[in-house]
Amino acid sequence: MNALRPTSVLAALLLLSPGCTTSRPAARVESPAVTPAPSSAQVALRAFVDAHLEEHFRRSPMSATYAGLHAHDGELRGFRPEERASDLTYLKARLAALPSVVDRAALPPEDRADYDILENHFRARILELEVVRSWERNPNAYLGFASGSVFQLINRDFAPLEDRMRSAVKRMAVVPEVFAAAPASLQNPPKLWTEIALEQVKGTRALYAQTLPQAFAPVKDAALQEAFQREQARCLEAIDGYIRFLKDDLLPRSNGDFAIGEETYRQKLQYEEGVTESIDSLLAWGRSEMKRTQEQFREVAGRIAPGKAPMDVYRELGREHPAPAELVATTEATLEEIRQFLIDRRIITVPSEVRAKVAETPAFSRALSFASMSTAGPFEAKATEAYYYVTPPDPAWSAEQTAQHMSFYNRYALPIVSIHEAYPGHYVQFLWTNRIPSKVRRLFGSGSFSEGWGLYTEQMMLDEGYGGTGPQVDRLRLNQLALYLQRLARYMAGLSLHTRGMTYAQAVRLFEEEAYMTRINAEREARRGTSDPTYLVYALGKKMLMELREEAKVKWGKDFSLQRFHDAVVSHGYPPVPIVRQLLLGEDAAPPTSR
Known part of the structure; x- marks a missing residue:
């Protein structure tokens, strides 16, 4: 996901798009009109968003890479106890500051939607860090850091392979710290999760032992290859140590409960999906x-x-x-x-006339996927193509195994x-x-x-x-x-x-x-x-979209068409469906009665 290497993430964001939007007709695709000057509330929201995203990407380099911003590709943070504590303090401060900095009532509908999404983004991340506490309960969280940090750098050709290899080597230098931090943080995970981690760690080890050397083999820089091999050895040693920790230490004392409980579940649905319906009703x-x-x-x-x-x-x-x-x-x-x-x-x-490119799933991820869509991050400047991956059978398989695999593509x-x-x-x-x-x-x-x-x-x-x-x-x-x-x-x-x-x-x-x-x-x-x-x-999402379509039919009457509805729905990105509903039907639209 980089031809663009700005001096700061904020500079890239400012160059690529305005911070928020003014209201525009939701239902039809039209030529853009002249955009009026932003109000003071809009200016305040844009500045708040820009400042937060710059800090967000600094604190979460993996998020920056995914988004298509590559100033932090060689960094890895967010797994240390002090970083989690700092993130929690920061998020609470931003959540508290938002209403005092931005007058939500003065915003037009689409900016108001951005305000609400951002507010719930803060709440959801606070809930994860403070209540769900995956870093304390799930040993797979640390495998996610170790795998995702380098997989991002080989998954898309956003920069010359040598540049991406240099970033990978820098991140790999930090990976042993990830596994060193895990034993002190993990308390009482569910036994099933530790067993899953013992299965998943095999894939993480294969990524470092086989996939990365294969991906970076074309690089001719001898010094870089030597540095890679040095960090690879350290990472593999750390992974092997983590396997011993999981098997000999953590598994025998893994007696925790996986359930997060009804109140936390309800909060997750509200903050992440905009859903306030009762669990019993759902x-x-x-x-x-x-x-x-x-x-x-x-x-x-x-x-x-x-x-x-x-x-x-x-x-x-x-x-x-x-x-x-x-x-x-x-x-x-x-x-x-x-x-x-x-x-x-x-x-x-x-x-767009640009097609998704159909291709075989890359060899290093065939064990994980039958079919997938790989799209560029929203701020990617170079590797903007989208791939629809399908996974061929392994040539070494028997005829029966091949037939079973191919039955998925009947x-x-x-x-x-x-x-x-x-x-x-x-x-x-x-x-x-x-x-x-x-x-x-x-x-x-x-x-x-x-x-x-x-x-x-x-x-x-x-x-x-x-x-x-x-x-x-x-x-x-x-x-x-x-x-x-x-x-x-x-x-x-x-x-x-x-x-x-x-x-x-x-x-x-x-x-x-x-x-x-x-x-x-x-x-x-x-x-x-x-x-x-x-x-x-x-x-849940299908349910809400079907309900929204029926509401739009009633409200739009003879002006309803399926194309108008679909264009209107996807024209807002992919926010929680209740927010799309507000943008399509108005803030005062009554919710469905047949729930």
């Missing part, structure tokens, strides 16, 4: 929606193959897949077909996955977000909007006629419903594990029995739920 909707979706799944399977077990019907569809050598070409053709459908049916404006699943990841899902969302002047809404988004949008588009496209009619569309629909059931199970598991006393074993059964998943996949999903409480965001 659970009631989830149970009802899961039952409805299961009934629809059985109905569609019965149309495809009467008399057969629904899951047998679903699994048989996986046999129709492209040959491994044709995976990229098949995916490219699928994307073009979907993109043209969007344009022909006027479903959403695609604001002719009825690949379009659904591509809708979610690319058109009109995450890639189109990325194209729209890049047009937004607001730094706040380009940097700070919500999972319920981002993932909710992707999940929403899977159903919406089929509802709008993608795939035609008859047996073909039923096969597409069965795959869409199976994926939705998995997201609904995440929704129920996240809420229940953390607020209703659900055990890990019960969560595994939930995924097996209610989402029809295999045991190994159910275990993976349940493990994730113990440490990712709000992975309900997929189904």
Whole structure:
């Protein structure tokens, strides 16, 4: 994610975009009018945002690299106890200062949205540091520092490889400190989390032992290669020490509870997703929606193959897949077909002719992903392309292993996955977000909007006629419903594990029995739920977007069109859906009554 190397992060931000925005029509894409001079409240908010982002990136160099600002690429901070304490003090001070510096009531709607997002960003980070305390409870947090800090530098070609290698060597020099800080900080993690860390650390070790040398092999600078090897040896020694600590020291005393509790969960939903609905109400909707979706799944399977077990019907569809050598070409053709459908049916404006590049997933991350969208940070100046990665089978696999792997890309699943990841899902969302002047809404988004949008588009496209009619569309629909059931199970598991006393074993059964998943996949999903409480965001976001669409239909009346609604929704970035709702329908719009 760097051709641009400013003397300060703030300078880059000021060059790339204005701090916040003035109000503009939300519903249509139009040529920009002359922007009026900002009010004093807007000027104050812009200055506050600029100052905070400069400090934020200084304190979190990994965040700066991700955002596409590279002045801190050789630095690594945020894992030391004194840094956490300083961050907490800083965040509380910024939160307290915001209302005294900026008059929220004097801001136009979009700037008011930025104010609210920034305020909740502070609250969410304070909650994490002060209450959730992952640094004290989750040994994987330290693996995240060690892996993410260097993976960021090889994942995108934002600068010459030699420059990125120099930054990696500087960060690697600090990585042993990360593992040295962990034993004093980790207190009483859940046993499951320590067991997960012992699995995950193998990937971290492989990253340092194999992936990094492979990535940096083309660099010819002998002194730099020598420095890399020196720091690599120190990092591997520190990782091996961490493995011994996890196995011999931490695991025997890992007796903590993974649940964060209802009050903390409620606060996370409010600060991160703008949701204030009660946990009981959310659970009631989830149970009802899961039952409805299961009934629809059985109905569609019965149309495809009467008399057969629904899951047998679903699994048989996986046999129709492209040959491994044709995976990229098949995916490219699928994307073009979907993109043209969007344009022909006027479903959403695609604001660029630039395509997402379909490519094989890089070798160093194939164990982690079937399909993914890799987009540049919002302030990236050089490596701005977006990649839609698909993962080929390992040539060393047996024919059976290859067939199982390729079943994920069967002719009825690949379009659904591509809708979610690319058109009109995450890639189109990325194209729209890049047009937004607001730094706040380009940097700070919500999972319920981002993932909710992707999940929403899977159903919406089929509802709008993608795939035609008859047996073909039923096969597409069965795959869409199976994926939705998995997201609904995440929704129920996240809420229940953390607020209703659900055990890990019960969560595994939930995924097996209610989402029809295999045991190994159910275990993976349940493990994730113990440490990712709000992975309900997929189904939660879809729920809110569907409700918002119905509200817009009522309010806009004959002026409603699907394209107008979709363009309006994505024109604001990916803030919490309730904030999008305010921008589309007005601050005084009544919330839905059918919750």
